[in-house]
Amino acid sequence: MKLMSTLFLKIAVVLLGFPVLAICIFLVPELGDVSSELLPDVAFIQYLVSAIFYASAIPYFFALFQAFKLLRYIDKNEAFSDLSVKALRKIKYCAITISGLHVLVLPLFYLFAEIDDAPGVIFVGLIVPFASMVIAVFAAVLQKLLKEAIDIKSENDLTV
Structure with a gap:
């Protein structure tokens, strides 16, 4: 059953x-083109926006890889190990990085909301940073709980 759930x-x-x-592949180049239309005075904005979105994809895929490794540790009965704590710490840092990078793009959402007269667009821009921070806090809590469980387990192993 455990193998099936981790699968x-x-x-x-x-x-x-x-x-x-x-x-x-499909949306980031379009966002770069839209940003260059919104700010024609700033020549490099298209490349800056594309670079920020591509740069935020790197920690996302790294966090997915760490989550995959964490599931492998569970399969090997190594869930209560320092390796799991390190994977959770890396996931936390990746989520913070993603949130920080997407906060850098929020002024572009503001400009788009001003031009289109749609204030809800700003809230759409806040979805990814907020979700990333929730994931970071959740990973930090799990990391702390797992570390405490490992400490308790090691104390119990020493008393036996």
């Missing part, structure tokens, strides 16, 4: 990479 989660982790890959 489902491994498949889910792999499938989570495809939408972001599609966004990087």
